[in-house]
Amino acid sequence: MHEVFRAHMDSLPAALTQLIAMPPVKCGSLPKHMPKRGIYLFSEGDLRLYVGRSNRMRQRVRNHGNPAATHRQAAFAFKLAREATGKAKATYKPDGSRANLMLDAVFVAAFTAAKSRIGAMDVRFVEETDPVRQCLLEVYVAVALGTPYNDFDNH
Numbered sequence: 001m002h003e004v005f006r007a008h009m010d011s012l013p014a015a016l017t018q019l020i021a022m023p024p025v026k027c028g029s030l031p032k033h034m035p036k037r038g039i040y041l042f043s044e045g046d047l048r049l050y051v052g053r054s055n056r057m058r059q060r061v062r063n064h065g066n067p068a069a070t071h072r073q074a075a076f077a078f079k080l081a082r083e084a085t086g087k088a089k090a091t092y093k094p095d096g097s098r099a100n101l102m103l104d105a106v107f108v109a110a111f112t113a114a115k116s117r118i119g120a121m122d123v124r125f126v127e128e129t130d131p132v133r134q135c136l137l138e139v140y141v142a143v144a145l146g147t148p149y150n151d152f153d154n155h
Helices: 003-021 057-065 075-085 105-119 131-145
Strands: 038-044 047-054 122-127
Touching: 003 038, 003 122, 003 131, 038 057, 038 131, 047 057, 047 075, 047 131, 057 075, 057 105, 057 122, 075 105
Parallel strands: none
Antiparallel strands: 038 047, 038 122
16 A cells, blocks of 8 residues: 555544544534534434535534525535435436425425434534545545445445
8 A cells, every 4th residue: 555545544543533532512502613624423322424524614514404504505414305305316407406306395394304403413523634634534434433324426
């Protein structure tokens, strides 16, 4: 394995340990001094659900549970709404597209409920400023914890 890549990989277990050890917070009560860049984990009790990464972590975490967030700002809520309405498969055709789903009252209600659900979830985060390690850490944590809403499928 390339030594630079190995060094990145070797840093991941400690970051996962730090993430799991963090006392959880809620979207609406994020600490004033939280890392700007890193990864975050949403969970309900012991069920770890979704890992994301951001270079504007405070705003990104808030958006997931913000009642006013759009379908472009609250991707995790959008996934939950797709699951709740049985419209899980993404499409780039007009029928079933994100914009089209936002015209469906049943879907919009599910999306609104999903944002509220996320707002009540536990959130943990860990700083990672290096873009390569941040990317690798997101994948590593999702795989290690088996988060069901991270699929890393290519669009």
